Amino acid sequence: MDRTLADDLSRLPELLQAARDVAAREAAGLAGRPVAAPGRSPGRAPLPAGGAGADGALARFAERWAPGFSGSAGPRYLGFVTGGATPASVAGDWLTSVFDQNLSGAGGSWAQELERETVVWLRELFGLGEAHSGAFVTGATVSNTVGLAIGREWAGERLGVDVSREGAAALGPLEVLSGSPHSSVAKAMSVLGLGRDRLRRVPLLPGNREAVDVAALEAALTERAGRPVIVVANAGTVNTVDFDDLRAIAALKERYDFWLHVDGAFGAFAALSPEHAALVDGLDAADSVCVDLHKWLNVPYDAAVQFTRRRDLQVAVFHNASPYLGLPEGEPDFLHLTPENSRRLRALPAWFSLVAYGRAGHREIVERNVALARRLGAGVEALPGLRLLAPVRLNVVCFTLAEDPSQERVAGLARAVTASGEAYMTPTVYGGVPGLRAAFSNWRTTEADTERVLRALAAASG
Numbered sequence: 001m002d003r004t005l006a007d008d009l010s011r012l013p014e015l016l017q018a019a020r021d022v023a024a025r026e027a028a029g030l031a032g033r034p035v036a037a038p039g040r041s042p043g044r045a046p047l048p049a050g051g052a053g054a055d056g057a058l059a060r061f062a063e064r065w066a067p068g069f070s071g072s073a074g075p076r077y078l079g080f081v082t083g084g085a086t087p088a089s090v091a092g093d094w095l096t097s098v099f100d101q102n103l104s105g106a107g108g109s110w111a112q113e114l115e116r117e118t119v120v121w122l123r124e125l126f127g128l129g130e131a132h133s134g135a136f137v138t139g140a141t142v143s144n145t146v147g148l149a150i151g152r153e154w155a156g157e158r159l160g161v162d163v164s165r166e167g168a169a170a171l172g173p174l175e176v177l178s179g180s181p182h183s184s185v186a187k188a189m190s191v192l193g194l195g196r197d198r199l200r201r202v203p204l205l206p207g208n209r210e211a212v213d214v215a216a217l218e219a220a221l222t223e224r225a226g227r228p229v230i231v232v233a234n235a236g237t238v239n240t241v242d243f244d245d246l247r248a249i250a251a252l253k254e255r256y257d258f259w260l261h262v263d264g265a266f267g268a269f270a271a272l273s274p275e276h277a278a279l280v281d282g283l284d285a286a287d288s289v290c291v292d293l294h295k296w297l298n299v300p301y302d303a304a305v306q307f308t309r310r311r312d313l314q315v316a317v318f319h320n321a322s323p324y325l326g327l328p329e330g331e332p333d334f335l336h337l338t339p340e341n342s343r344r345l346r347a348l349p350a351w352f353s354l355v356a357y358g359r360a361g362h363r364e365i366v367e368r369n370v371a372l373a374r375r376l377g378a379g380v381e382a383l384p385g386l387r388l389l390a391p392v393r394l395n396v397v398c399f400t401l402a403e404d405p406s407q408e409r410v411a412g413l414a415r416a417v418t419a420s421g422e423a424y425m426t427p428t429v430y431g432g433v434p435g436l437r438a439a440f441s442n443w444r445t446t447e448a449d450t451e452r453v454l455r456a457l458a459a460a461s462g
């Protein structure tokens, strides 16, 4: 054994303790550090010829790189839809690395059963019935990709084509209909050989809405009658968190033949709040569902879950048949369900958080985030230099400059907020108007944080 490696092995508990100390310091200082990284990153160092040991690596990381990492796990990082990591989920994440299980299959471990237990808990959390089975994947993009891949296989079933064997080309054009799809849907279509250009935008409801007009969707389905299509319903758009009417869309399945995929990346968490649960009524009727976990469940990157009613088709797409692994029988191992073969025990952080805080704890995070978004929305409206681009429907505030909201001026506002170190928000264009989004999905965010964000916005826009 290499001498440094042998030395590290003999001091393993001590080294883990040292890493723990750094982690504890970082976690404790998170709310105080600048929200976005200042300055330029250091130049690249050459590949180390000899090893510095884990101590040396820790010291070098703390010196060269850690100071430039963002406070994205902290309470005022409101860009994209960014969750933090609950204390229990961090502990679960560490132990995932320590146990280092390969979740491709059972492999002499109970870990696969733990993932199955966690998937069943999540299914219940989001109000899905037992017809749905699921698996952990790395994020909502992959979850959407898996859902559309199963939908593609379903289209093959309808047309008498075995897509898994014959390829997507054998299907002919397969269209995907959606009102306000997330950009990852087009990416998934590219990956799956469906083609980005086959994404058809269905008109939205009038009156500053991002939800699909179900009558227009029905008209689009009528036009395509006789050919299978995929419908992507959106349960929480990223700009204004608008929800398609899932119940009405699902009802169309009685008259039209389509695969219904619901992108509930973060919006599915509305199910946790009695006040908002109606927004995801009908979710269970979907053929496949995408939910991100590194957003509103507040587990560390990267984790999402995918659900489907057609695990048989999922296995047709993803089965990994090889002479020594054999074809799946009974409840399939995870390597037959997801793009990955070897898989991290990504379920453990979620399992820890669900055990630690339960449904009630996670409901509180969702409800607090929604209340804080409302508070920021009201504050923005009261500022003379800013105006809302849409009502605050759930946990995102979409706003712009009251006067002359040009791309350049809005980018200037974003830069000023970032430079203050107080908050971080990401730009968007909504209804043709450049604006900013403040998305609340971190378990740490408080009212005091929201007031600080508001003061930073007042200073930057005044």
Ligand SMILES: *Cc1c(COP(=O)(O)O)cnc(C)c1O
Pocket: 081, 138, 139, 140, 141, 142, 144, 182, 184, 236, 237, 238, 263, 264, 265, 266, 292, 304
């Ligand atoms: C974030 C998001 C995605 C993509 O999620 P990743 O985890 O970044 O892959 C897809 N759809 C919606 C609605 C999202 O909010």
